[in-house]
Amino acid sequence: MERVLVVGATGDQGLVQVEQLWAAGREVVAASRRLRPAQLPQGVQSVYLDLQEPTSLPPALADIDTVFLNLPSASFTDPATILQGFDHLLQAAERAPVQRIVFNTSLYVGDSPVGHVAHDTRHTIIERLFASKVAATAVCPVIFMENMLRGWALPALRERQVLSYPHDENLPVSWISLTDVARIMMRLANEPDAENRRFVVGGPQALRGPETAALLSAAWGRQIRFESLPVAAFAERMGELFGNGDRLNSERITRDLQRVYQWYNTENPSPFTVDMAKFLARYPLALLNVKDWAMQNPIFDKEPDVGSGSKA
Numbered sequence: 001m002e003r004v005l006v007v008g009a010t011g012d013q014g015l016v017q018v019e020q021l022w023a024a025g026r027e028v029v030a031a032s033r034r035l036r037p038a039q040l041p042q043g044v045q046s047v048y049l050d051l052q053e054p055t056s057l058p059p060a061l062a063d064i065d066t067v068f069l070n071l072p073s074a075s076f077t078d079p080a081t082i083l084q085g086f087d088h089l090l091q092a093a094e095r096a097p098v099q100r101i102v103f104n105t106s107l108y109v110g111d112s113p114v115g116h117v118a119h120d121t122r123h124t125i126i127e128r129l130f131a132s133k134v135a136a137t138a139v140c141p142v143i144f145m146e147n148m149l150r151g152w153a154l155p156a157l158r159e160r161q162v163l164s165y166p167h168d169e170n171l172p173v174s175w176i177s178l179t180d181v182a183r184i185m186m187r188l189a190n191e192p193d194a195e196n197r198r199f200v201v202g203g204p205q206a207l208r209g210p211e212t213a214a215l216l217s218a219a220w221g222r223q224i225r226f227e228s229l230p231v232a233a234f235a236e237r238m239g240e241l242f243g244n245g246d247r248l249n250s251e252r253i254t255r256d257l258q259r260v261y262q263w264y265n266t267e268n269p270s271p272f273t274v275d276m277a278k279f280l281a282r283y284p285l286a287l288l289n290v291k292d293w294a295m296q297n298p299i300f301d302k303e304p305d306v307g308s309g310s311k312a
Helices: 012-023 054-061 079-095 117-130 145-149 154-160 178-188 209-220 231-242 247-266 277-282 290-296
Strands: 003-007 027-032 045-048 066-070 100-104 135-141 162-165 197-201 225-228
Touching: 003 012, 012 027, 012 066, 012 178, 045 054, 054 079, 066 079, 079 117, 100 117, 100 178, 117 135, 117 247, 135 178, 145 154, 145 290, 154 162, 162 209, 178 197, 209 225, 209 290, 231 247
Parallel strands: 003 027, 003 066, 027 045, 066 100, 100 135, 135 197, 162 225
Antiparallel strands: none
C-alpha cells in the first residue's frame, strides 16, 4: 500500500487524518516538530520534521508516496514564515519519490486572491503546488463542526445552551467534520482526475443558525438556541485567545478576523455555503451530518432532560 506522510500530525486536523489512514489500513507516518507518540494510534510510525529546518525533510520524505499537508493559519502565524516552510517542503518533495501532495487548506480558498491574508496565503501555496513537478490536490473545507467544541464556542454551549457564532442567522453554513475532511483527502489521493485541482468541500447540509441549533438539541437532549455573535466581539475574543499575551499580535488577529468574517457573511454566494451534490456523484462518500456528529461528541455530563430536545 502507499506510504503516506502526514505533516502537522499532532494538530487537531492532522491527527484525525493519521487515525483515518491507519483505520483504513494505510501505511502512515506521522510528522511533526512536537511529536508526542502517546497521541498516535498504537503502531503508527512517527518522524521529526520541522519545515524551517530543511535538513529534517529528506529523511522524513524517504520512501514516501503521498504527503498530506497541514499548515498553520496565516491569521495567527507570520505568512512569510509559512510560505518559507512550504517552499522547503516542496523543494524536498520534488527531489524525493513523492507522487502526490494533498493539501488541506483548512479554509475556503477561491479562484483568485481576495485581499485577506489567510485566504491569499493559501491561494499562493496552491499556485506553487500546481506549478511544481509533484502532482497535487487542494482540499478546501469551509468550516469544521469541531469548531463548536473549541474555546470560542464550547463555553456558551455548555453554560448557556447557546450556539454563539459570528454568522448571520439566515446564512446557510455547510459544516463538515474533520473525519470527513480526512476521508475526502484519502478518496482524492489516488484519483488521476484530481491532480492539480482545487476542491471546495463542506458537509451534506447547508444549515442556517437556528437549524444547526435544532439538530444539536436533538442530539444532546438540551434546548440549544442560536445566537448571532457580533463579528467584532468574536474577532476580539479570538485575538485574546491566540495573541499569546502580545498586545500588538492580538490586535492584528482581531483586525484580520473582523474583516474576513464580515466578508464571509456578506459575500454572495457565501464561502460557507457548498453544494456537494456534484462532488459526491463523482466521488461517492457518506458524509456525517451535524446531528450524527453531535451524537458522537456529547458535551454534557448529566443525563439528557427528557423531552427537552428539538424534533429536528
